[in-house]
Amino acid sequence: MSTAHASSGAAVGTALERYYRFHSRIYDATRWSFLFGREEVLLRAACVTHPQRILEVGCGTGRNLPSLRRRFPRAHITGLDLSEQMLAIASKKVRDDKVTLLRRSYSAPVHQDGRRFDLVVFSYALSMFNPGWEQAIDAAWEDLAEGGCIAVVDFSDSYFSWFRNWMGVNHVRMEGHLWPCLGRKFAPLIDERFAAYGGVWNYGIYLGRKQNA
Known part of the structure; x- marks a missing residue:
């Protein structure tokens, strides 16, 4: 889970910042036990794209x-994080010197001077953007060059209400809501x-390609 988020309300950002003041200390020691697929999504991305410019939204402790x-x-x-x-x-x-770290939310694109990215990565980030996940997906589309790829690994859903509620306490929404939106925005790979x-x-795990209409 990461903390870059796209939200119109400062309160959401403040809550996540408070959350990670503590969790940043234990993040790498604990998240390996349930953030599955982080290497797999990068492996699959490497099979379909050879990017020159990469953006990771919600890079967190820089694990990826x-x-x-x-x-x-x-x-x-x-790497971008709040x-x-x-x-x-x-x-x-x-x-x-070829890695840049940015501290900001992701409510708008970050590319400058028309220099878009070839790959945008979200690793356990979008499910924490509540509200703002749709804005983040829109921003990624704007940040990608034509033919560029988006790569997402994230929580999806659970049949157990107690687990969904617990994840909600930890700022994670688990309603399977990400994948239909990604499928509408990008050509699925x-x-x-x-x-x-x-x-x-x-x-x-979702990989998609930007194709202008």
Whole structure:
């Protein structure tokens, strides 16, 4: 889970920032046990695109940034997050002049001077943008170059109301709402769901390509 979020209300951002003031300290030690598919989505992205410019929205502690560098050694990578504490940890993992870290929300595109991205990655980020997930998907479309790809791995849904409620306490919405919107916005390349812990919840991987009408 990451903290970059697109919201018209400052209160949502403040709540997430407070949440990660503590969780940034334990994030890398604990999230491996339930944030599944993070390497898989990057592997699949590498099979369908060879980007020169990459944006990871909600890069958090920078866990994915070294993996992106290994898979795409020539790309310039931008990691974006709202949490100062998370980015401070990320900065220690990437000592590379081709990696840029930005602290901001993702309610609008970040590209400048027409230099769009070839790949936009959301790794357990969109399900935390409540409200604002639709704005973030729209911003990603604007940030992508024609033919560019979006890669998403995230929580999907759960049959158990107690689990959905618990995840809601942790700012995660689990209603399967992301995938139809992504499918309408981008031409699907991969759109799959996977069971976690015997079906306590499902997570999804989505890769899509930007195609102008």
